[in-house]
Amino acid sequence: MVQIIQKVNLQDAISHLMHLAPNKKNLLITGATVVDAYSEYQADVLVEDGTIKQIGDIDANSPVEIINASALYLTPGLIDCHVHLILNGSPNIVDYVQTKSDSELTAIATANAIRTLQNGVTTVRDMGGKNFIELKVRDAVNSSAIPGPRILASGKMITSIGGHVRYIGREAHGAEDCRRAVREQIENGADFIKVMATGGLLTEDVEHEGIELTAEELAAAVDEAKKYEMKSAAHAHGLAGIKNAINAGVDSIEHGSFANKEAVERMTASGIFWIPTLKSLRDILDDDIGSNLSKDCRQRARSSLNAVRKALKYCTKNTKIACGTDAGTPYNYHGENSIELELLVEYGLDTHQAFESATTTAANLLGLGSRIGLVREGYDADLLLLRKNPLDDIRSFRKSLVEVIRSGSPLLKNKIY
């Protein structure tokens, strides 16, 4: 049989690739109701070179792509402060990361990044991957080789010898080795540092509430990160680990399940961000989808969820709760990120606080509060158009998303995917 090999026209290939690149044409969004954490008003919004150039009553006087949004709500793109791009929701994470090749994980992480963006999340903080794959995906997005959300990534999770996530993390022992581990992540291009203060739900041979890195090790890692002006995030379920992380001066506590009143008050007083990752726990406990997991894992999820429900009651308006899903963990799929906002409301936050958790609060945690998280002149044009006001119904991000604009490019309208 004669096989006909299709000749690839180089020009076609290049133009196809260019199609993936951010749209550099100016964009005028007319008549939208602008909704961000601080204000709500009707205006036109002009975007130039990926930045919000002007907000007001604007006439298009130069070539510009126009979106008539008079019946729509314009919000900042969502920020998810806790995802794992290389993970795909598989129930057996240990097997999954040990058997998938780096090439497979790169393809999966790329697809997950695209799916995340398609669903309205324009920035993610990747909280730990394998072999720095997710940093390469970040770089590919930054160079416009692939579409995706803005990605900040921690590189390898720093854990104790034999500790939680050791199969992909960087095992460290002693303060000096923790400092070395921090420098390794920075050398490989990490944007911030992730340390494991306690065990976790998915490493069954360690106690999920038990201490992993010691107080001294955490303090050394955080101190080393600060030397390089890097932020630190601590994974912590149990109370002792949460306290150690607070004492070490981390910028954020991930999960924080068993925080007591005093711990929440200390987080609030010292401005430490808290990412409760409710969706990861709920998906494990969902009878329809999580029942393939071990009894032990589900029991850990149940006790953590009961504890975090209690802990959230100690929050005040000044507690900095940031939205994070832990997307990629069992049955917790990328692209479903905005469900976390619905859960935060279900667990006691008001709609406005939930909205802030994925916009202004999250942007501040990332150190990007003057660039993203608000619809303001001079801010990056990472925007969403919705049919319903999310402050009336937070499910709007999931149920009535019409358009995702990333760096000034309307992705769905132009069928970038």
Ligand SMILES: [Zn+2]
């Ligand atoms: Zn995580």
